[in-house]
Amino acid sequence: MRLRILGSGAGGGVPQWNCACANCTAARRGGGRVLPRTQDGLALGVGEGDEGDWFLVNASPDVGRQIEATPALWPRLREGSAGHTGREGHMSTVRSERASPIRGVVLTNGDLDHTLGLFSLRENTPLVLYATEAVRRGLVEGNTLFRTLQRFPEQTTWRTLALGQPVDLTDAAGAPTGVTVTARPLPGKVPKHLEGVAPSSPEDNVGLWVRDARSGRLVVIATAAASLGDWVAEVDGADALLFDGTFWSSDELPRLGLGTARAEDMAHLPVGGEDGSLARLAGVRVGRRIYTHINNSNPMLVEGSAERRAVNAAGWEVAEDGLELQV
DSSP, X not given: OEEEEEEOBOTTOBSOTTOOSHHHHHXXXXXXXXXXXXXXXXXXXXXXXXXXXXXXXXXXXXXXXXXXXOGGGSOOOEEEXXXXXXXXXXXEEEEESOOOSEEEEEOSBOOHHHHGGGGGSOSSOOEEEEEXXXXXXXXXXXXXXXXXXXXXXXXXXXXXXXXXXXXXXXXXXXXXXXXXXXXXXXXXXXOGGGTTTSOOOTTSBEEEEXXXXXXXXXXXXXXXXXXXXXGGGXXXXXXXXXXXXXXXXXXXXXXXXXXXXXXXXXXXXXXXXXXXHHHHTTTOOOSEEEEESBOTTOGGGSTTOHHXXXXXXXXXXXXXXXXXXXX
């Protein structure tokens, strides 16, 4: 089981198009002190080498760029039967030039920065979409745009992530890959575009417990979490944890003049402070621990900053686009 971080930024990425804060300015100027980052997304590889199957975890607006930056996700030429006979009565063989190794997309919520990329994957390649029923409803019901992904009956197939129930990820033939995904509710909120339209549900925002049945290895993906709770006990013993690194402090946006909402208002637990995730997750036993989904305002983006040093000293990594994990 392999994971590649396709995008490690929060919504808007780094630099954000309309922002001239110190971090965005440094990212534009280059030099490496603040690395540019695309919007949150992961790729999960199953199978041997580069010939295995891949599944995206969320599909950001940057998904096209992310795929092109990841050779393992590029389409592979393969031979296939054309379905008709030549002059001597033999089946003709043609080259299939649309043979993506991406089998499906697993959605953790219905936020636009996790779902808009689906519309960039509309070129009639079959995909399985794994999501809770609440997320599926929010995307499909009353959404005329989603008809773009349903022009061909075989293009999109939904598989429901029932809370607490392992679901097999399946290959192109529909066979189990040996990797399961279990969705567990995380404190969050209904997507902004559904506020006042759809009732809130525990299914609105989930973490993913991804387990390889052959090795028993476990990765927990919790890139959006408003608070900690009983669910943290289920993280203990994981081989890797990818956690919400959106904001360093609760008042980050108001203090920098970038907005009025506090981190908690946006359903994100800050990293720093006595009540932040860095302190409160210190006792959790995990292998690699990585902060991702990092907002452009977060000071831990800066190489050598006090916040980056504190994170590294506590055994955490700050994700970068392209970071790979072998689990």
